[in-house]
Amino acid sequence: TQLLEQSPQFLSIQEGENLTVYCNSSSVFSSLQWYRQEPGEGPVLLVTVVTGGEVKKLKRLTFQFGDARKDSSLHITAAQPGDTGLYLCAGPIQGAQKLVFGQGTRLTINP
Amino acid sequence: DAGVIQSPRHEVTEMGQEVTLRCKPISGHDYLFWYRQTMMRGLELLIYFNNNVPIDDSGMPEDRFSAKMPNASFSTLKIQPSEPRDSAVYFCASRPSGRVPTGELFFGEGSRLTVL
Numbered sequence: 693t694q695l696l697e698q699s700p701q702f703l704s705i706q707e708g709e710n711l712t713v714y715c716n717s718s719s720v721f722s723s724l725q726w727y728r729q730e731p732g733e734g735p736v737l738l739v740t741v742v743t744g745g746e747v748k749k750l751k752r753l754t755f756q757f758g759d760a761r762k763d764s765s766l767h768i769t770a771a772q773p774g775d776t777g778l779y780l781c782a783g784p785i786q787g788a789q790k791l792v793f794g795q796g797t798r799l800t801i802n803p
Numbered sequence: 804d805a806g807v808i809q810s811p812r813h814e815v816t817e818m819g820q821e822v823t824l825r826c827k828p829i830s831g832h833d834y835l836f837w838y839r840q841t842m843m844r845g846l847e848l849l850i851y852f853n854n855n856v857p858i859d860d861s862g863m864p865e866d867r868f869s870a871k872m873p874n875a876s877f878s879t880l881k882i883q884p885s886e887p888r889d890s891a892v893y894f895c896a897s898r899p900s901g902r903v904p905t906g907e908l909f910f911g912e913g914s915r916l917t918v919l
Contacts, residue, residue, distance in 0.1 A: 734910025
């Protein structure tokens, strides 16, 4: 059983479309992180959200942390082929120094 | 900085052989993590070290897996004997202490292991 559930697992859309992917848990997290992983590489941090209800923007990417700090979403506006990759959410296990990851959303943007 | 360096990038071996994966963390980073990634299970934490000391190895699948960190700039993950189900991409990651546990993890490029 995954502590962090991501949906959808796979998403393939056309360039220019908007999309939202989700990261959900039954547990409360002090923070959540979003990473992007490209083929043959390790994950790279995009953003950390810390406060319930927080919204952070990174160019065309908008990240939101749920009010109850149990979920997060990533919205991409006008997706581009360069957005293609595996998007992973991660959260610290309470009281521990380690991060647990969701299984990821594999996003493909078609030209 | 060169980032987290892992070797080998690819390893193909036969069942029963010993496999050693290597990692050089970013200089000054106190924490080192070993993860395994598969399509079925995603990214799983195997073990992590703080100041070269193993803190939590609860994710190590079984006794065939062992990890060491003899000094601040080097760690190994060993599988002996290897089995086909160990086939995966193994990642090493490091981060500095301080902004924990929300600090950014810096990942290497991974070691892709195939056990035939």
